[in-house]
Amino acid sequence: MAYVDWSIKGPELATCNCDWGCPCQFNARPTHGDCRAAVAMRIDEGHFGDVRLDGLVWAGMFAWPGAIHEGNGQGQPVLDERADERQREAILKILAGEETEPGATVFNVFASVIDTFHEPLFKPIEFDVDMEARTGRFAVPGLVEARGEPITNPVTGKAHRARVALPHGFEYTEAEFASSTTRATGKVPLDWMRGHGHFAMLHLTNTGPVR
Amino acid sequence: MAYVDWMISGPKIASCNCAYGCPCEFNARPTHGLCEGLEAHRIEKGHFDDLRLDGLIIAARYRWPGPVHEGGGVAQGIVDERATEAQREALFKILGGQEQEPTTVFNIYGATIEKELDPIFAPIEFECDIEGRTGRLRVPGVMEMAIEPIRNPVTGKPHRAVIRLPEGFEFTEAEVASGRFWGGGDLAFENRECYAALTQVGYGPYGVLR
Numbered sequence: 001m002a003y004v005d006w007s008i009k010g011p012e013l014a015t016c017n018c019d020w021g022c023p024c025q026f027n028a029r030p031t032h033g034d035c036r037a038a039v040a041m042r043i044d045e046g047h048f049g050d051v052r053l054d055g056l057v058w059a060g061m062f063a064w065p066g067a068i069h070e071g072n073g074q075g076q077p078v079l080d081e082r083a084d085e086r087q088r089e090a091i092l093k094i095l096a097g098e099e100t101e102p103g104a105t106v107f108n109v110f111a112s113v114i115d116t117f118h119e120p121l122f123k124p125i126e127f128d129v130d131m132e133a134r135t136g137r138f139a140v141p142g143l144v145e146a147r148g149e150p151i152t153n154p155v156t157g158k159a160h161r162a163r164v165a166l167p168h169g170f171e172y173t174e175a176e177f178a179s180s181t182t183r184a185t186g187k188v189p190l191d192w193m194r195g196h197g198h199f200a201m202l203h204l205t206n207t208g209p210v211r
Numbered sequence: 212m213a214y215v216d217w218m219i220s221g222p223k224i225a226s227c228n229c230a231y232g233c234p235c236e237f238n239a240r241p242t243h244g245l246c247e248g249l250e251a252h253r254i255e256k257g258h259f260d261d262l263r264l265d266g267l268i269i270a271a272r273y274r275w276p277g278p279v280h281e282g283g284g285v286a287q288g289i290v291d292e293r294a295t296e297a298q299r300e301a302l303f304k305i306l307g308g309q310e311q312e313p314t315t316v317f318n319i320y321g322a323t324i325e326k327e328l329d330p331i332f333a334p335i336e337f338e339c340d341i342e343g344r345t346g347r348l349r350v351p352g353v354m355e356m357a358i359e360p361i362r363n364p365v366t367g368k369p370h371r372a373v374i375r376l377p378e379g380f381e382f383t384e385a386e387v388a389s390g391r392f393w394g395g396g397d398l399a400f401e402n403r404e405c406y407a408a409l410t411q412v413g414y415g416p417y418g419v420l421r
Contacts, residue, residue, distance in 0.1 A: 021237030026387055026406075027361050027370050028230035028242075069365050151238050155280050160238050165373040174375075177237055 003206040004099040006090070008053060010044035011129050012172070013136045015146045015180035015197045022177075022196035024068060025164055035064040035073075036190050038146045038182045040138035041202060042127045048090030048099075056080045057125040058091055059138060061188035064113065074116040076188045078140055081122045092120060094204075104208035106171035118187040131199045134159070134178045144184035148197040151179045164198070172200035173211050214310045217301070219264060220413030220420060221255035222339040223382070224346040226356050226390030226405060233406040236374055240278050247274040247400050249356055249392055251289075251348045252412075253337050259301035267291045268335040269302060272354055272398050279323050286320075287328035287398055289350055291335050299332070311416040316381045328397055341409045344369070344388040354394030358407040361389045374408070383421055385410040 016022055016037040018030050038061050046053030057080045064073040077095050079088055093099055096117070097108035123143065129136030139145040150159035165174040180197030184190040203210040227233060227248030229241050249272040257264030270289040275281070288306055290299055304310055308318040336349040346358035360369035372387040390407030394400055413420035 019234050019237075019239035021232055021234045021239050023230045023232050023234070023242070026230070026232030026372050027364055028232055031234070031239075031242075067364075154238055154278070161377050162237050163375040163377070165375060167371050167373070 003101070004049050005206065006046075006048040006094060006099060007203070007205045007210075008041070008043045008046035008094065009203040010042045010046070010201070011131060012039065012041040012200050012202045013129050013138055013146065013148050013197065014039040014200070015148060015182045016195055017190070017192045018196040020151050020177065020179060020194070020196055021162070022198075025166070029067050034066060035062075035068050036192070037062045038144055038184055038190055040125065040127055040146070048094065051086045051090045053087055053090060056083050056087060056091065057127045057138070058095065059125050059140060059144065060095065061144060061184050061186070061190055062110075062114070063188050068110070068113055071113040071115070073110070073114040074118065074188060075110075075114045076118045076186060077120040078125060078143070079120055079122050081124050083122070088120075088122065100206050101208065104170065104206070105204050109170055129199055131176060131201065134161075134176050134199060136199060143186055144182070144190070146180060146182040148178040148180050148199060151177065170208060172198070172202060173209055175200035214416035215260050216416075217259040217305060217310060218413060218415045218420065219252065219254045219257035219305060221253045221257075221411070222341060223250060223252040223410050223412050224339050224348060224356070224358055224407070225250035226358065226392050226402070226407040228400070228402045229406045231361050231389065231406055232372070232387060233408075235279060236376070245274065245276055246279055247398075247402070248272070249348070249354055249394065251335065251337055253339065259305065262297055262301050264298060264301065267294050267298060267302070268337050269306065270335055270348065270350060272394060272400075273324075274398055274400070275323065279320070282323045282325060284324040285326045285328065285398060286324045288330040289335065289353065290330055290332050292332045294332075303330070305414075312418060314380060315416075315418045316414065319380055339409055341386055341411060344371070344386050344409060346388070346407070346409055353396065354392065356390060356392040358388045358390050358409065361387065380418055382408070382410040382412045383419060
């Protein structure tokens with residue numbers, strides 16, 4: 001089947017309620033039984049067909065009652081209010097896993113385990129990350145704020161540098177792991193400190209990550 | 212300070228009772244509270260001063276009541292029975308943290324061990340395929356370990372994940388896998404479908420060779 005040609009490339013900050021190192025990255029069960037997450041990405045370069053997506057930011061809040069692959073999840077997409085009508089439609093299609101080879105992207109896989117997609121919100125999204133320093137933040141005033149910072153050593157207090165590579169991963173190929181603090185209100189409320197976080201440069205297309 | 216010139220390098224396999232990905236690699240607390248496991252290192256190339264250590268295998272098993280850094284650990288070293296008296300002495304110096312910086316893997320773990328059981332000299336069967344993420348360790352009558360790829364819970368396909376710790380004191384890069392191990396005696400344990408790691412790593416007086 002032929003899919004619309006699309007590509008999004010740029011930095012991502014993902015945060016979840018698991019402990020540092022998120023066991024789900026290795027196919028183990030989530031630390032606290034359930035999975036709650038807030039994720040955002042800035043599209044530095046992107047297109048969907050002939051629609052340019054450069055510079056736009058998207059975010060999402062998610063919750064599953066158990067491990068993600070067991071399903072029954074809900075998601076709250078948030079789109080950059082600067083996106084015009086065609087850009088909004090394009091990004092929503094990508095996030096919903098449409099126009100994508102089955103199983104090729106995180107969006108396509110997650111779409112099969114999310115029962116409820118809440119109505120998308122169109123808001124200003126603040127997004128600022130420093131991949132190398134493992135620090136960053138995204139926020140939608142009044143709705144969500146997520147921060148990432150280095151994991152610390154419990155004895156020395158020094159920053160601990162850990163990367164995980166998933167050579168066949170459907171989201172990132174390599175990510176810097178970090179510590180997260182996240183709060184959100186609305187349809188998918190979130191609240192944790194010292195949870196898992198990761199910073200990655202994503203490059204996704206209709207056939208999956210470009211490596 | 213000047214140390215004796217030494218080096219041990221080769222494939223290393225390890226497994227512990229944590230979930231896949233072992234939270235401890237990321238400074239989180241162990242999955243089930245306590246930490247127990249085992250490891251083995253085949254010294255493909257090694258020396259201690261002018262004494263060759265090539266081909267010898269060293270192994271260990273251990274248990275801590277909580278996270279490693281909180282201490283109170285029990286450990287036992289297992290040394291290849293083929294090692295000569297001089298080689299055994301050299302290996303014990305290395306494993307005991309002598310002739311090296313206080314920040315090496317042997318000294319960091321050593322500082323958390325409260326009780327060291329008498330070492331065992333035994334034949335050690337060792338297999339390791341880092342790329343294929345399979346491995347096997349057998350010390351007859353003492354302990355065994357088998358390693359295979361993690362499986363995707365939905366598709367059943369092998370899941371490949373690599374942990375990179377650019378400044379790590381134990382390894383720089385390790386393939387993550389699924390382990391199964393059991394053993395008897397004072398450190399009896401039995402675990403399955405738990406964390407395992409395979410790495411090609413070398414150590415010297417100043418830590419991991421990079």
